[in-house]
Amino acid sequence: MPARTRLRWRVAPPARVVVAHALAAVAMSMPWPLLIDEVWRRTHDDTLLGVTGAARLLPYVALSWLVARLADRFARSRVIRGTLLLRIALLGAGALVSSPVGTGWLGASSAQTASVILATAVVAAATPAYPAAAAGMPALSGDENDRWTQALVTVEVGSFVVGPALGGALVGRLSVAAVFGVAALSTVAALGLLRTVRMPRPGRSGAAAGDPGATGAARSPSAPGAARSPSAPGAARAPGAPGAAFKRPALSAQAWCAIGVMVVLNAAMSGLGLLLVPLAETEWGDLTAYGPAVAALGIGAAATPVIASALQLHTSGRSILWFVGATLMVGGSPGLAVATLPLVVAGGASVRAEALATEALQSAVPDEHRAAALGIGDTAMVAAALVASAVAPHVTTMVGARPHGVVVGLGVAASAALLARRVRYAARSDATNRRNGIPGAPRGGGRQAAYL
Numbered sequence: 001m002p003a004r005t006r007l008r009w010r011v012a013p014p015a016r017v018v019v020a021h022a023l024a025a026v027a028m029s030m031p032w033p034l035l036i037d038e039v040w041r042r043t044h045d046d047t048l049l050g051v052t053g054a055a056r057l058l059p060y061v062a063l064s065w066l067v068a069r070l071a072d073r074f075a076r077s078r079v080i081r082g083t084l085l086l087r088i089a090l091l092g093a094g095a096l097v098s099s100p101v102g103t104g105w106l107g108a109s110s111a112q113t114a115s116v117i118l119a120t121a122v123v124a125a126a127t128p129a130y131p132a133a134a135a136g137m138p139a140l141s142g143d144e145n146d147r148w149t150q151a152l153v154t155v156e157v158g159s160f161v162v163g164p165a166l167g168g169a170l171v172g173r174l175s176v177a178a179v180f181g182v183a184a185l186s187t188v189a190a191l192g193l194l195r196t197v198r199m200p201r202p203g204r205s206g207a208a209a210g211d212p213g214a215t216g217a218a219r220s221p222s223a224p225g226a227a228r229s230p231s232a233p234g235a236a237r238a239p240g241a242p243g244a245a246f247k248r249p250a251l252s253a254q255a256w257c258a259i260g261v262m263v264v265l266n267a268a269m270s271g272l273g274l275l276l277v278p279l280a281e282t283e284w285g286d287l288t289a290y291g292p293a294v295a296a297l298g299i300g301a302a303a304t305p306v307i308a309s310a311l312q313l314h315t316s317g318r319s320i321l322w323f324v325g326a327t328l329m330v331g332g333s334p335g336l337a338v339a340t341l342p343l344v345v346a347g348g349a350s351v352r353a354e355a356l357a358t359e360a361l362q363s364a365v366p367d368e369h370r371a372a373a374l375g376i377g378d379t380a381m382v383a384a385a386l387v388a389s390a391v392a393p394h395v396t397t398m399v400g401a402r403p404h405g406v407v408v409g410l411g412v413a414a415s416a417a418l419l420a421r422r423v424r425y426a427a428r429s430d431a432t433n434r435r436n437g438i439p440g441a442p443r444g445g446g447r448q449a450a451y452l
Contacts, residue, residue: 013197014141014148017080017133020190022155024084027186028126029163031094031119032056034176038112052116059124060382064131068375071132072368077199079132084191086125091184094118099177115176128371130156131378135371136199138362146359153355154304161298202368251365251373258361259377261316265323265350265357266381268412270388271395272327272346273297275408280336289336296340300347304355307348316360319353322346324412331408 011019039045039052071079094115096102103111133152141148170179251259273294280289300307313319326346333339358374365373 016193016197018151018155020193021133023186024190025159026163027183028122030167030183031179033164033167034179035116055120057382059127061379063124063127064375064378067128068131069372070128071135071371072202075201076132076136077197080129081194083125083129084187087122088184088187090118090122091180095177095180131371131374134374149359150355153358154351157351158301255361255364258357259380261357262354262377262381263384265354267384267388268408269350270385271392271408274392284335296343297347300344301351304348304351308352313352316353316356319349322349327408
């Protein structure tokens with residue numbers, strides 16, 4: 001037998017990023033159902049319950065657009081690992097505070113408040129992670145960016161379902177402290193997966209790193225025609241300049257349209273999720289159908305690659321059409337049995353459309369500003385979901401559950417049609433600029449716009 005045997009880690013770096021993000025994102029969401037349950041049991045205060053529920057999403061709205069810029073100034077792998085280290089510390093503190101030791105020291109009420117604050121701080125600490133991973137994926141995955149970006153988006157969306165579901169399953173079985181501890185260990189595992197992953201600094205990937213700029217997507221600053229003069233319209237500071245990390249990037253029409261697609265989809269999915277409650281109760285006659293209906297949406301999101309292949313969802317436009325059709329079928333279904341397949345299709349089609357829109361955004365923005373643009377998109381998406389969550393119940397009250405489904409479907413269809421028209425205009429403008437040799441014109445705009 002050989003004196004030493006070495007086991008080498010051979011999993012591709014993009015796969016490690018996706019798996020690590022899955023572990024960390026699910027871990028981040030796990031404590032919330034237990035915290036919400038504890039707040040309600042101890043206080044029975046509707047206001048506190050609402051604040052606790054909103055605390056999970058508010059950091060995305062308040063911070064994503066700002067802190068994502070850190071991933072345009074520093075190496076993206078370091079930014080991700082930094083967020084993981086901070087999350088481990090905060091989750092460990094949450095485990096301590098919510099334990100009998102912490103409760104005895106602080107008192108039950110103060111310990112509960114501290115636990116909610118720490119869980120919110122974990123979410124805040126995590127906000128740069130997804131924009132950094134999505135911004136660095138083109139350079140990391142090269143020609144397989146489509147595949148790995150879709151996987152990353154699927155994981156990001158799925159974590160909002162899987163994490164709370166796991167946490168909810170642990171209510172009454174484990175303490176809040178134990179769940180904080182499990183979440184911390186999961187985040188440690190994510191950090192271990194990323195130990196040897198290296199993402200280049202923004203703007204330094206180039207063709208050698210597999211950046212799509214080599215095949216017609218975003219340019220590195222060293223590429224011919226990529227640099228802008230300080231006097232050019234929309235000129236941005238170099239990544240290394242003071243304050244560059246916090247300067248809002250000038251986004252093209254294609255970039256804003258891609259963000260618009262994400263906003264519409266997230267608002268629609270949020271509205272559809274809330275629609276299922278009155279639909280199950282009033283139209284299907286069984287409120288217990290709500291759980292399986294939500295599960296069907298989650299299964300569809302998790303099975304996005306299979307659904308995308310089966311339905312040939314190669315463009316966001318086609319994906320959105322499938323989502324609209326499935327939503328209309330859900331609204332008109334007489335029961336859960338008929339609605340299950342449309343719900344699965346709706347979940348898969350929405351995630352596929354968002355993944356393609358993310359790819360379009362990746363290519364529409366220079367590498368040195370890509371994370372900032374994705375952070376703006378993250379903020380807009382979550383804000384849209386929050387607004388839709390607030391508005392959807394009132395729409396249901398005014399028009400009824402079934403017409404609500406029609407409103408969601410037709411609203412998505414109309415918005416998508418307008419955005420698609422705008423994208424085609426943006427693609428033509430970008431192509432004209434490239435032909436005329438205008439500096440800063442995105443490469444591959446027409447190709448990526450076709451995704452939309």
